[in-house]
Amino acid sequence: MSEEIKRLFNQRLGRYQAAIAMEPTDRVPTAFQTLYFAIKNSGYNYQQIMYDPEIWLKVKLDFSRKYPEVDIFRINLLWAPSFDVTDYRIFKVPGRDISEKSLQQFDETEYMKADEYRMFIDDPVGFRMERYFPRVFGEYEGKGSVRSHMAFLKSGMAQGINNAINRERAARLASEVGMPVPVMGNFVAPFDYLSDRFRGLNGIIRDMFRQPDNVKEACEAILPDLLNITLAGADPLKRYPIFVATHKPCFLSPKQFDDFYWPTFKKGMMMLIEAGYTFRVFLEGNWEAHWHHIAEFPKGTVLCDIDNGTDIFKAKEAFGHKQCIAGGMPDQTLIFGSPEQVRARVKLLCETVGKDGGLIIRGGTNVPEDTKPENFRALLDAIMEYGRYSDGPAPEPKSMPKPSGNVEFPQARMITPWEVKKADWKLPGDEELIRRPWEMLEKMAYNWLISR
Structure with a gap:
């Protein structure tokens, strides 16, 4: 990496990290989760x-x-x-x-x-x-x-x-x-994991009424495995946030959310936050009934991408004092609007939602494929003009934040633990040299099975 490329990389990453942490930066980052x-x-x-x-x-x-x-995209x-x-x-x-x-x-x-x-x-x-x-x-x-x-x-x-x-x-x-990169690693809310891959929306909705205790027990049972899968893919230097896509909260009443979704979701998130990780969470659909929960996470630990059809100004009131918000540019404006409309929207967002930081501007779910090229150019130019906080340099990137508490993650599971396998061999040499790769591959295989 040349010195010029290294400088550019550090500017982009430092700007992105500062926005997530709700700390001062030189301008609004152009950090698109999906493009x-x-x-x-x-x-x-x-x-x-x-x-x-x-x-x-x-x-x-x-x-x-x-x-x-563009600072960051994927x-x-x-x-x-x-x-x-x-x-x-x-x-x-x-x-x-x-x-x-x-x-x-x-x-x-x-x-x-x-x-x-x-x-x-x-x-x-x-x-x-x-x-x-x-x-x-x-x-x-x-x-x-x-x-x-x-x-x-x-x-x-x-x-x-x-x-x-x-x-x-x-x-x-x-x-x-x-x-x-915008994210590294992936955490899935236990309720989403259970409903997305196993029961489906129709099945999980019926289960909440017919067998609620089984739904709750299943969410608790799979949380340890989901945490280990997350840790296996997360950035060991903790420079990049962990990605979370939330799929089912927009279909849940506040009571259903509080009973079935939030307990294990918050538990898993808080364990990882206390270990020093941050998150980029896609709040899919209309999360407005559940927004107040986002403010329960420590300040500057969860970047929230909000979806089309939600009011970014209300989101700012609900949790924008605690967490960075990404969104605010309607997809229909990028696809059907004019560059002047894009510029006006960016100016409004920078002067209101992003006045004191904590803003990333993008479309509702992504920058849609049918965005007019002239509108994408207008989006970038307007952020450069209206999204500047200072003439100073971007903050330097950070790594390895200290854990805020003593977090003990669940023991990673294996199908054939070393204590079982080693009975098959004489092991006249160094047992430790054999055990480490055995357990590493066992854990990888178990994670693959659980993540399908």
């Missing part, structure tokens, strides 16, 4: 990007060079071959199941039956192997066949390749154009 606009204007389609990592990287490098005012896609090896039915993939020009689609249904809570809670691995995987993996329908064993072998290989692709992409973006 599908970059894909639409790249000349490539979704299938090409999801299947070819070199195209994916090229799109991001080209966009970063074309718009150097293309929120996944490497498609990691779905293909098991025929993972939860996702519909561009060019395979749907048009090559379409964004990947999540296919939610009741992959877990209403009477299977007990097995889900008491035997998470057995439940997945015996009941769940044959339903969600097309390659696992013939459970025990050579083909099913090959699918699991390939999935392990794909996981390693996918991790290497992500590391190389982040390293080259940093070293070639000085671009940090």
Whole structure:
């Protein structure tokens, strides 16, 4: 990394971190969590990007060079071959199941039956192997066949390749154009995990009325595993926030949210916050009935992306004194409006919501792919003009914040613990050299099983 690129990287990351922490910075960051606009204007389609990592990287490098005012962005896609090896039915993939020009689609249904809570809670691995995987993996329908064993072998290989692709992409973006990543790692609210992948919206709504205790117990039971999965992917230097997408709160009444969603969500978030991590949370849909809860987190620990159809000015009143807010630019303005309308909206947001900091301006869920290029340019230019707080330099980036408390995370689980396996061997040499990689791979395999 050249000195000029390093300076640019530090400016962008420092500006982003300061906004999240509600600390002074030189200007409003142009930090877009998701930027599908970059894909639409790249000349490539979704299938090409999801299947070819070199195209994916090229799109991001080209966009970063074309718009150097952008501090941080990502293309929120996944490497498609990691779905293909098991025929993972939860996702519909561009060019395979749907048009090559379409964004990947999540296919939610009741992959877990209403009477299977007990097995889900008491035997998470057995439940997945015996009941769940044959339903969600097309390659696992013939459970025990050579083909099913090959699918699991390939999935392990794909996981390693996918991790290497992500590391190389982040390293080259940093070293070639000085671009940090907006998030690292992912935490899922237990209620979202249970409803998204297992019961579906219809199933979980019925369960809240018919078997509420099972829903609550399941959320508590899976929280330790979700925390370990988060820690495995989070930035060890704690420079970048952990991403959280909240899917179901917009469908819940305040009482349902307080009873079923918030307890385990807050518990997991607070454990990670106390360990020194920050978050970027997408408040999907209309979260207004639940906004007051965001103010319960320590100041400057949770950047909240608010969705279309919500009032950013009310959000500022509800929790903007404690947490940074991202949003405020209606998608319809970016897609159908004029540059003058974009500039006027940015000016208003900077003078009100962002007056004392704590603001990132973007569309409701992302910068939509159909944004007019002239409107995106107007957005950046207006932020440069109206979003400046001082003529001084951007703050220097920070790393390794000290934990605010003694946090003991749950022990990572394994299918075959070392104490069981070592009985199979004589071990005349150094046992520790054998144990460490055994346990590392056991934990990785367990996390893969739980995260599907």
